[in-house]
Amino acid sequence: xxxxxxxxxxxxxxxxxxxxxxxxxxxxxxxxxxxxxxxxxxxxxxxxxxxxxxxxxxxxxxxxxxxxxxxxxxxxxxxxxxxxxxxxxxxxxxxxxxxxxxxxxxxxxxxxxxxxxxxxxxxxxxxxxxxxxxxxxxxxxxxxxxxxxx
Numbered sequence: 001x002x003x004x005x006x007x008x009x010x011x012x013x014x015x016x017x018x019x020x021x022x023x024x025x026x027x028x029x030x031x032x033x034x035x036x037x038x039x040x041x042x043x044x045x046x047x048x049x050x051x052x053x054x055x056x057x058x059x060x061x062x063x064x065x066x067x068x069x070x071x072x073x074x075x076x077x078x079x080x081x082x083x084x085x086x087x088x089x090x091x092x093x094x095x096x097x098x099x100x101x102x103x104x105x106x107x108x109x110x111x112x113x114x115x116x117x118x119x120x121x122x123x124x125x126x127x128x129x130x131x132x133x134x135x136x137x138x139x140x141x142x143x144x145x146x147x148x149x150x
Contacts, residue, residue: 074080091097
């Protein structure tokens, strides 16, 4: 069955046929639209997350500012200033200041009638002539320094 006329099934397929070219262009446009929409969606999600974190940071800063304002209002009052000055060791002119001090372990033992160390007997105070507790120059400087603000 050989005929000289070409059959319809053996017709040449043109890749650049108008109908196929239209489908390729439409497919390209659709892919570009999906890509553009997806990238805008991802950008929107990223920016909304950043906005949320910035709002949280602003809320934290506002709370910190309120706390600082309260501290400044309290710290600027005359009673707070006086309390800070007294903690620093200041006193008003002519005011009698009493400082209550807890004795150290060795001083408490001496006051209780015991000895500060096992070798400290009646002659131990006479043997210590280093000038710290005997009223020498260093003792006078220490007394002056202790009584400077009190």
